[in-house]
Amino acid sequence: MRTRTTIPLAVAAVTVAATALVGGTAVAAAPAPATPSAAAAASTEHVVVIGIDGALLDRIAAADAPNLDAMIASGYSSKTSLYASPMAPTLSGPGWATNLTGVWPDKHRVLSNTWGTTTGLDRYPDFLTRLERANSALTTYADASWNPIVDGSVGTPLVQTVDQRYAASSDADAAANAVSTLRTTGPNASFVHFDDVDHAGHSYGAASQQYLDAIAEVDGYVGQLRAAVQSRPTYSSERWSFIVTADHGHTDAGGHGGSTPAERSAFILKTGPGIAKQTPAIRPKNVDIAADVLATFGVARPADLDGRPLATVSTDPFDTMVGALRPRVDETGIPAGTLGWTHSMPSGWSVDNTGMGTGGVTEWAGWSLTTDEFWTQSQRDQSRETNVRERGVFAVADSDEWADKTHTGTFDSRITSQPYSVAGKTSATVSFGNHYRQDGTQRATVLVSFDGGAFRQVASYASDHIAQTASVPVTVPAGAKQVRVQWALTDADNAWYWAIDDPQVR
Ligand SMILES: [Zn+2]
Numbered sequence: 001m002r003t004r005t006t007i008p009l010a011v012a013a014v015t016v017a018a019t020a021l022v023g024g025t026a027v028a029a030a031p032a033p034a035t036p037s038a039a040a041a042a043s044t045e046h047v048v049v050i051g052i053d054g055a056l057l058d059r060i061a062a063a064d065a066p067n068l069d070a071m072i073a074s075g076y077s078s079k080t081s082l083y084a085s086p087m088a089p090t091l092s093g094p095g096w097a098t099n100l101t102g103v104w105p106d107k108h109r110v111l112s113n114t115w116g117t118t119t120g121l122d123r124y125p126d127f128l129t130r131l132e133r134a135n136s137a138l139t140t141y142a143d144a145s146w147n148p149i150v151d152g153s154v155g156t157p158l159v160q161t162v163d164q165r166y167a168a169s170s171d172a173d174a175a176a177n178a179v180s181t182l183r184t185t186g187p188n189a190s191f192v193h194f195d196d197v198d199h200a201g202h203s204y205g206a207a208s209q210q211y212l213d214a215i216a217e218v219d220g221y222v223g224q225l226r227a228a229v230q231s232r233p234t235y236s237s238e239r240w241s242f243i244v245t246a247d248h249g250h251t252d253a254g255g256h257g258g259s260t261p262a263e264r265s266a267f268i269l270k271t272g273p274g275i276a277k278q279t280p281a282i283r284p285k286n287v288d289i290a291a292d293v294l295a296t297f298g299v300a301r302p303a304d305l306d307g308r309p310l311a312t313v314s315t316d317p318f319d320t321m322v323g324a325l326r327p328r329v330d331e332t333g334i335p336a337g338t339l340g341w342t343h344s345m346p347s348g349w350s351v352d353n354t355g356m357g358t359g360g361v362t363e364w365a366g367w368s369l370t371t372d373e374f375w376t377q378s379q380r381d382q383s384r385e386t387n388v389r390e391r392g393v394f395a396v397a398d399s400d401e402w403a404d405k406t407h408t409g410t411f412d413s414r415i416t417s418q419p420y421s422v423a424g425k426t427s428a429t430v431s432f433g434n435h436y437r438q439d440g441t442q443r444a445t446v447l448v449s450f451d452g453g454a455f456r457q458v459a460s461y462a463s464d465h466i467a468q469t470a471s472v473p474v475t476v477p478a479g480a481k482q483v484r485v486q487w488a489l490t491d492a493d494n495a496w497y498w499a500i501d502d503p504q505v506r
Pocket of ligand 1 (some may be wrong): 202
């Protein structure tokens with residue numbers, strides 16, 4: 001917990017168009033594609049993504065919100081957590097861009113609420129635009145109470161290509177337009193945004209009755225949207241799913257943008273055909289919403305999309321240890337009821353701490369398994385919050401947190417994988433989530449051992465690798481049958497950390 005220099009936020013200066021907000025008006029749609037796909041088929045699938053700005057899942061239960069309560073009682077529901085600075089602040093621009101594009105802010109580059117036109121949105125468009133490009137016969141609709149999502153007033157609209165778009169003058173106006181559109185047009189894919197919960201959060205705080213009242217109000221709009229869909233004459237022959245999410249949370253006193261768990265907090269609810277009540281043990285991420293919608297319509301997911309469909313089953317060996325996670329021992333800032341660390345390892349995995357000093361913070365004495373919720377609360381604002389591409393349970397070697405209690409020696413720990421078959425191969429690729437911060441003499445190395453032989457280095461890191469995915473090519477010796485992979489964090493004296501996840505050998 002020693003004082004750290006804040007990493008500068010790498011925000012390019014942007015020129016903000018001085019366009020006035022236009023409330024309650026339909027915004028001119030982007031030009032239609034020159035060659036619409038005549039062969040593209042209509043779909044019976046329909047998805048309505050509802051965005052409730054600044055809403056906290058924990059406060060829905062306390063509010064008079066029967067429609068959202070019913071979604072939680074019958075469908076998929078989970079908390080999620082977002083990034084923090086220096087990747088992006090917990091603001092609406094980055095939050096809605098993440099939900100709509102399915103990539104994190106280091107790709108979509110919407111880093112504020114005045115994001116301008118120099119972003120990554122051209123390369124990473126919203127899911128409505130991706131649906132239109134894949135199949136222009138699909139009908140799409142976007143309706144936002146916070147107009148910059150659809151109107152381009154502060155930069156590239158977050159929804160770029162869509163059949164119908166509406167910049168609403170209020171949440172009531174947004175709801176009225178959505179009710180009418182869902183009942184009549186019945187678009188295949190819709191995004192409808194409500195802003196009043198965020199307004200109440202700013203004015204009165206998330207702990208206030210006014211914040212609960214705003215959730216109740218928006219809950220009524222959610223009910224109106226669902227009723228509008230059910231009133232369609234063709235409803236019985238259509239498939240409708242509803243997803244509800246948020247762009248950030250709020251502090252009890254009101255406000256967001258920072259790195260507290262409440263500000264980083266969001267959630268995903270989903271109901272629809274084939275979805276049973278469930279709260280997944282491995283939490284989804286907000287980037288999954290776009291991936292899930294694309295999957296609903298059978299549209300291929302680009303390889304560089306960060307999200308995955310909500311029903312995806314984890315194949316990460318670390319996630320098998322979710323039931324072994326324990327409460328804090330020496331850490332003091334993490335709530336006592338939060339389960340989030342263990343030195344137990346998955347079957348076939350081991351940790352070698354023979355080079356470690358003694359003492360230190362128990363939770364981080366050598367490689368540990370942990371979660372975002374637990375690890376980020378050990379100390380905020382040191383880029384642990386930007387470990388956005390690792391999910392569920394991941395492995396951490398954290399020399400900085402370990403050194404916060406009396407200890408001798410340095411941090412020197414090695415985690416070794418289960419054996420992977422390489423029989424008959426001449427090469428393999430070791431891939432893993434790679435979130436690494438360099439400091440001092442700290443060394444991070446990846447090593448491999450074939451059939452019990454000596455470990456030899458295949459990769460090392462001497463500079464920051466934030467929210468990366470590593471892909472390390474390995475030559476397989478003739479006749480080798482199995483390989484083990486080792487990640488070693490050594491010579492670390494109150495330095496930084498290394499977090500790895502989802503290791504694979506292909
Ligand atoms: Zn706000």
